Amino acid sequence: MWTWFYRLASPPYVYGFVGPAIPWLLAAAACLIGYGLVAGLVFAPPDYQQGDAFRIIYVHAPSAWLSLCAYTTMAVAGAIGLVWRIKIGFAVAAAAAPIGASFTLVALVTGALWGRPMWGTYWAWDPRLTSELILLFLYFGVMSLRRALDDAARGDRAAALLAIVGVVNVPIIHFSVQWWNSLHQGATVMKFGKSQMPGSMLLPLLAMLCGFMIFFVAVLCQRLRAELLMRERLAVWVREAIRT
Amino acid sequence: MTPRRKRLYVVLAILGGVGAAVALATMASRENIMFYFDPSQVIAGKAPPAKRFRIGGMVVKGSVTRASGDLTVHFVLTDFAHEVPVEYTGVLPDLFREGQGIIAHGTLRGDGEFVADQVLAKHDEKYMPPEVAASLKRSAAARPASEGKGLE
Secondary structure, rough: HHHHHHOOOHHHHHHHHHHHHHHHHHHHHHHHHHHHHHHHHHHHEEEEEEEEEHHHHHHHHHHHHHHHHHHHHHHHHHHHHHHOOOHHHHHHHHHHHHHHHHHHHHHOOOOOOHHHOOOOOOOOOOHHHHHHHHHHHHHHHHHHHHHHHHHHHHHHHHHHHHHHHHHHHHHHHHHHOOOOOOOOOOOOOOOOOOOOOHHHHHHHHHHHHHHHHHHHHHHHHHHHHHHHHOOHHHHHHHHHHHHH | OOOOHHHHHHHHHHHHHHHHHHHHHHHOHHHHHOOOOOOHHHHHOOOOOOOOEEEEEEEEEOEEEEEEOOOOOEEEEEOOOOOOEEEEEEOOOOOOOOOOOOEEEEEEEOOOOOOEEEEEEEEOOOOOOOOHHHHHHHHHHOOOOOOOOEEE
């Protein structure tokens, strides 16, 4: 019964298993993001206070959300690698880091562009903004720590440990707008109770969230395949996979 | 205890330890992490005297007065418990308007007026089309004034 689960720890199995899924995931992500962009940027009504400037939410919020998702994925995968000594765990963690860092950067840049006309400043040392910046530095730290050690296996373990330590930042980012007085507004969608947005604005946002999420999984699978080929380059199955 | 289980406990212990340390540190420095003070905190003397700090609150309706000739603006900030008058010279952000939450950065003058050199508009988490806002405002005007606050 558990054989399918144990097989997930085998690099050749995972390599073959995720490959065919990638085109389907990319197609689903393209549909959702395409719908979200058109519906959000063209058909959704402007906001009563921010006018058309609010539309940056359709890129900003999903990126910010995915920056947290990717970090959690990286930390959990690293912990699995660390505790159960499963190579796939480290490979997933290594594959997720640059994607998450990119989402963090997109969230910070789009937020700054929106902040200038709306708040009156590109940047403020606000709890939410500062903790998101720390997340970016954590990503950079995890990525460079992995490369900093000569022994690849030790680099993996050190990076996983840093990722696990840094995961405390994830709830801090999410709840920063509740715990402290902050310039950044509170959660609109990701909270219990009724969301503070009408359906015509909310639906494209949810489509973008799902689309970004599926896009993340697709890119993660692709990067994981490359990572596995690189890590297992001396194994027989890689030679066979490359030949075919 | 198997080595695997031991490693699991080590990871959980690190997570718990770091979590507790960060929780204690943030609780201890709560005031420093606060991006701004409420008018009530300022009136109570909790804001640092003779030092720059930020004050955040709602602009009281009808309190905004502009001096003719220059960009000086006077308005009153409230947290619905206490009020602090603010003076600011400069360009205001798009979202600045009466009834809107804003954050001002500056110092408290001896006479109790806050002299700001930067004003940031704080946005809330509500989004709605202009027609909905207009109809909400109309129905709020029909009801007693206490309801529908923050929609203006």
